[in-house]
Amino acid sequence: MTRYFQVPTIMCVGCADTIRGALFNLDAHAKVTIDVGKKVVGIDSQLSSVSIQEAIVNTGHEVTEQ
Numbered sequence: 001m002t003r004y005f006q007v008p009t010i011m012c013v014g015c016a017d018t019i020r021g022a023l024f025n026l027d028a029h030a031k032v033t034i035d036v037g038k039k040v041v042g043i044d045s046q047l048s049s050v051s052i053q054e055a056i057v058n059t060g061h062e063v064t065e066q
């Protein structure tokens with residue numbers, strides 16, 4: 001099941017790459033889709049929502065909604 005996180009601080013493909021990398025570090029099998037225009041991170045993974053949110057925040061980004 002894919003969960004979606006609103007990350008309003010995503011500005012470009014570089015941001016998306018950083019976030020994708022952080023999530024892959026925690027779960028190499030995660031399916032991550034990032035819509036830079038909508039600033040939404042979609043992830044299908046065994047990780048808890050808290051872990052996902054923390055990983056995103058640790059890259060310097062903000063999560064406003066999930």
Ligand SMILES: [Cu+2]
Pocket residue numbers: 010011012013014015016
């Ligand atoms: Cu960027």
